[in-house]
Amino acid sequence: MEVITIGNHKGGTGKTATSLHIGAVFGLIGYKTLLIDLDPQGFLTRMMGVDTNSVVDTSLRLFDVDTSLAQLETVPLPSFHLLPSSEGMRTREKKLTSTIDLFLVKEALRGQDLYDVIILDTAAALSSYVLNALVTADTLMIPVTPELQSVHGAEQTWQSARTVQGRLNPGLKRLMFLLTNV
Structure with a gap:
């Protein structure tokens, strides 16, 4: 099993579209694929x-x-399964405070x-959900648009990932940038 986290601390970089398209491609070429919406706003859902x-x-x-x-029961879609987001994620995050919660x-x-x-779609913030996604990932893909704020968000995401890689997830083997909106 390969776990791919799609994330950038900056919004509007194409995280959800990237998750959707990469998941669809994996599914279409024959991989059993699950997308998990870890964004409390639930855009992928x-x-x-x-x-x-x-x-x-x-x-x-x-x-x-x-x-x-x-x-868990996932939602079957044409080329992959989805574990959708939930409105309850907004309030639950406040209770995820211990290291074990990561x-x-x-x-x-x-x-x-x-x-x-398994593809983990994340929100545009450093949250317990994003940290869980980084701790779980084998690969981090950081979508970045050719704009200054997006690049800054990508740098912050990279630094967060390197910290997680060094302290919590040495199995995070690949960190990469994906240029979007070009």
């Missing part, structure tokens, strides 16, 4: 037309202790064999 009131599970469940991905997603995904590729 809305882009896919998923009504969170009609789903059994959301990505918020990943932050319950002792939850395994195998226990490993909840990693633990929930541990040992799963349902998917070949």
